[in-house]
Amino acid sequence: MTTATQPPRHPAGLAQKLADSGLRSTPQRELVYDVLLNKRDHPTADEVFARVKPELPGISLATVYNCLETLVQCDLVRAVNFERGPTRYCPNLRPHAHFHDEVTGQTHDVDLPETLFAKLKSELPPGFDANAVEITFRGKAKSSAN
Amino acid sequence: MTTATQPPRHPAGLAQKLADSGLRSTPQRELVYDVLLNKRDHPTADEVFARVKPELPGISLATVYNCLETLVQCDLVRAVNFERGPTRYCPNLRPHAHFHDEVTGQTHDVDLPETLFAKLKSELPPGFDANAVEITFRGKAKSSAN
DNA sequence: CAACAAATTGGAATGATTCTAAGGTGCAAG
């Protein structure tokens, strides 16, 4: 490494946030974060891997997964569709939301006023035409009061 | 069918809805639907398989998957978390929703007023304490207007 | 009953993710 070291393309916050969690700043973590900031198209782990590889040819896919998880834990990045588990099925056909209890793992139906669903759709910018809205809450529900 | 035939535990609608789509009513499909109606705890395919097996020991997991997909196609059942694909990552930390373009497969960020997120949480029944809300729209966006 | 289409079946294949064991890296204390 000569004087050619490139400045980081991301806010200085990374090293700090990592340190806050007792974690180290590594080239892999910085690069993965850079890639996410530079093209905000919600890439998959594989896509991040592909973008990172040219700059750090030795990096492994496992590391990309590790880095992404680390960034999520530090609240620097959010995972979309992070329902790791299998698909669940529900015979309730009325429009409703789901509440996912993080303690028990149970999923509850939550009825919401139709007007809210309408309101949500009406908030979409012009050019976006939604035919479905999915709302999922995460948290804890009082004991087993189904 | 003699007098010993058990009455279906589900609304008569099944056979009809299936027929509407040019599909047959089969013991497997009826039983899978029964199971979903009888215990509405959002079971996974494996769980459905386990509940169905005692009554129809010869049924295969593949058939359970097939039946579930059929029921979803007939609009009798909804699949929760049906993001089959890989997890996506997003460095946008402000509260926002996602719009999933079903044509291009792209995911866009959609900013919504904070008040809407608050409103949503306030609609939760007592005893439900959410620390996160996930909102995903599905539909099509006007051309490539990122 | 014969023929054909629709369904089911078991097992193999796929694909994302996680696990595991081994090797590297860098700070910290002496």
Place this chain on the structure above:
DNA sequence: CTTGCACCTTAGAATCATTCCAATTTGTTG
């Protein structure tokens, strides 16, 4: 500056949900 040690990375194997496939079964129609 060297040794120790905790943290990281790595490659490849393992897992798990889901899909695919080819063969068999079932049901309906002629």
